[in-house]
Amino acid sequence: MNDLGSPQLQIEGVSKVFGSGGTEVVALNDINLSITAGEFVCLLGPSGCGKSTLLNAIAGFSLPTCGRVVANGAEVAVPGPDRAMVFQEYALFPWMTVAANISFGLEIKKIPKAEIIEKVSTLLEKLQIKEFSDRFPKDLSGGMRQRVAIARALALDSPILLMDEPFGALDALTRRSLQEELLRIWMEFKKTIVFVTHSIEESIYLADRIVVMTFRPGTIKQVVPIDLPRPRDVASSRFITIQKQLSQMVMEEQMRFQKDEAEHLRV
């Protein structure tokens, strides 16, 4: 839709306040961020830094208290298939087979049956889940389930892919293979990806830019561009240097999170 280089996602002065009166919690405070078409951005931070809140604002599940999100040239007001989302585990529809999960979004779009079948078959092939097409999600491992979730999101052909800690529940090896798969898909389909994670290593491995967020109120602490060539070597000295820098930044916020938690217990 957009040419490479122009902003695909514009976050303008976004704040989000939960609750009211004395129990008000400022989850996001004046977030400004512009994401270019084809960019891979990671939102990184400890629990409570508002990274998922920001993603939900982009997805349209929970609109900002003030400010606005402009996606694909239009202000976000409702959830929609132009901002496909991959959730944490268990968001596949358990009553639908793998193939039915992937084709559901296409059926809603009223795409002709023959076209749906072909598209689903291509995606099954691409994500290497063809032999599971008639299985139900409960028969699949966590890694396979997330492959299906990615296929379901890709089926929508949306330029933007939102990912909410999609690999958080996976073991290290499965996680790495899915990260590689995701990078392959990102390059092939030229998606703009916003990826929420609390893993520093994961964010450096994947992102063009890492947005480090502060603990409550959620603000942007720093935006760290990663210009390491891909495929990235997690054992290289530059990777490790960046990891140390980021680690320090994130740990500062983690300490604030823990202090806050302890104070809440005392009250």
Place this chain on the structure above:
Amino acid sequence: MTDKNGRLKNGMAIFKRTLQGTIVPVVLLIVWEALTQSGFINPQILPAPSQVLLKWIAYLKPLEPYDPANMSYLAWLFSGELPHDALASIIRVVGGFGIGAGLALPLGLLMGGSARFYQLMNPLVQLLRPIPPIAYIPLAILWFGLGNPPAFFLISLGAFFPVLMNTISGVRTVDEIYIRAARNLGASGATLFLRVILPAATPHILTGLRVGIGVAFIVVIVAEMIAVNNGLGFRILEAREFMWSDKIIAGMITIGLLGLAIDTGMDRINRYLLRWHRGMDQ
């Protein structure tokens, strides 16, 4: 080869388990038989199991000898008193359950789906729900007289609330993440309700249907004792008037078998409809 062996082993295990399961009932039957045969227990109070079995067979058998001029062989085979009673009871359960569940299901979906409608209807539902269907008997007779109408009314009432309550809670407790995922895929309105909320609520709804038919089966026996002059419930009460304890027990056994058959049938349907559900393989 190993597969065959495995199946054989599995078959043996099932056989062994079945054998173990029969030990206690068989011992009990032998003791019961011995106690009544020896005259220790008055057979009028508690007849011997053998006598109950004979009575059950007599109750099952056609009353008249087979005559092709009168009816077909199949009709004759089921012309006994017991098949008639059982059929009458089954029709009442199925019919009453159909009416009760058929009304409760759409109402429950509506109440679960719309917060406003829920607020409107819930106080009334909470008020009526604790009244046992049996307590409606006087009103049922007053309104519908005797015969099938009050029976159907009571049975459908018995099935109504379990189906209603479970359907409401099924729809209301659908995991938010499914709704988010569906809305992200572009689903809304009827599509969201029929293809996401309804299937997500199915486990609850099926539980309600199962409880509902169980209650319907209890109520049918009571209703038949009061309002009609056939059916298993009527028959065992009638047998009491003649002091036919063997026939009472034979009728009770039939009721038990029928209940078991209904529950097994519901279980099969559940397993098929919920084949996608976790913990549903065995």
